[in-house]
Every structure is written in C-alpha cells, then in structure tokens.
Amino acid sequence: MQLVSVRVITNDVARLAEFYEQVTGRQARRPAPQFAELVGPSCTLAIGSAETMALFSAGAAVPESNRTAIIEFLVDDVDQEYERLADIAAEIVQKPTTMPWGNRSLLFRDPDGNLVNLFTPVTDEARRRVTPTAS
Template sequence: MNLASVRIITADIKSLVKFYEHVTGVTPIQYTEDFAELKTQSATLAIGSTNTLQFFGGDEVAKAAQNHTAIIEFRVADADKDYERLAGFLQPYIVQKPTTMPWGNRSLLFRDPDGNLVNFFTPVSHEAIENSDAGKQQKFAKKVCC
C-alpha cells in the first residue's frame, strides 16, 4: 500500500493553489476550477474547492479551514535555506523558525492561508538521515551492490 495523496478542501482554491505553488516551487496541474494537484516524487497534494464535496456525500463530509489535527509535511533539501527564501512571504504564517527537533529533523513550521499546519523538514542528525528514505535506499544499495 502506498499513500497517494492528501487533499485539502478550501473555500478559496485559487489562493491556496497559488500559496502552495509559491512555497513548494511545484507547478500545479489545474484539472478544473475546483480541483488542482501538486505532484511530488513521493505523493500528491490535492486541493479541492468546497464544491467538490457534493461528489463525496455532501457539504458535511469535510469543512474547509478547520484542520486542527494534521500536519502537511514536505521533506526539503535544506529547511534553513527554504526559510531564507520564503521568510518575507511566510511572515504572517510562521509558527516556528527552523528548529532542530529531538528526533533529528530540522523543521520550519508555518500555516497556509486556511490555517493548515505545514512542516518543511530536513533530516540532520545521523540517525534521522539513516532512517530517512534516502538513507534506507543507500543501505539497500550497499547490500545489493558491494
């Protein structure tokens, strides 16, 4: 089983799509006025307007801008460089400037315009790097190769 995507439901799809395009640098695919995707190497961030809820059972299935439990996480090459690049743009949304977490990731936390919590993180400790997908791939390559 593979996680394919996470979908955010929003009342302002144009604004949210532009926000994620700006912070990620990923060009969105806008399928309709009510649905877009930002595809990354490992998963897709889908953004749907509240109009799409009719296809899932009605307006009560999900509520826009009311997430208080999930964090949308992006593994980035350098959380500090992303902070430098985005500091001005993210100023009203910053929750925490880049900080090294006890589990070894360097994390930049901010909210999107709908209030969803977003984490740009970079594994920095030896253990975090080893436990990352890239570290696991390197271990596998060594076993297979040499």
C-alpha cells in the first residue's frame, strides 16, 4: 500500500489552490473547476469542492471543520519560510520552534482553518527519519 494523496474539501477551490501554490511554489493542476491538485515528489495535495462529496456520500467531509489533521511539508529552511509566508498565512499558530523529536516546525492555518506544518529536520536522528533508505 502506498499513500499517494491527501484531499482537502473546501467551499472555494480556487482560493485554496492559489494559497497552496504560494506556500509550495508549485502550480496546481485544475482538471475541473471543482478539483485541483498540487503534485509533489512524495505525495499529492488534492483540493476538492464540497459539491464533489455528493459523488462519495453527502456529508462525508465538511469544509472548514478540521481540527484533527495536519498537512505537513518538509522544507530546507523553516525560518526562511516563516519570513516568506508570515503575511499570507491566515493565522500563525506557532512560530518556528525546535521540537523534542528534532524537527524545527512552523505551524499556521490555511484560509479554511486547516493546520499546516512546515518543518526542517535539525538533528542527525531527525534527518535520518526523512532520508529514504535503499531497500
């Protein structure tokens, strides 16, 4: 099994896609007005409109109600990203802070209130956790 995508449901696909384009520096693919996706090297962030939920099961996901998941991005320099993104984040939850597990993390909310974590491993052990090993 392979995790390939995380999908966020929103009432405004264009707004959220534009926000994540600014955060990631990647251009979103928009195959339909109700759907966008930002494809990264390890996973895709998909953004779907609330109306797409009728295709799955009405009410299965409710926009702007997440308080349990964190969308995480590995970055080269979290402090530099903080300086770049401080003005566009809807809310800075935590300025760059070194966590006990060795990551330096920045937490903020996107326009829908979803929690986003940009992190940089700063210890050898943390760097080993994000470096793929040969299998």
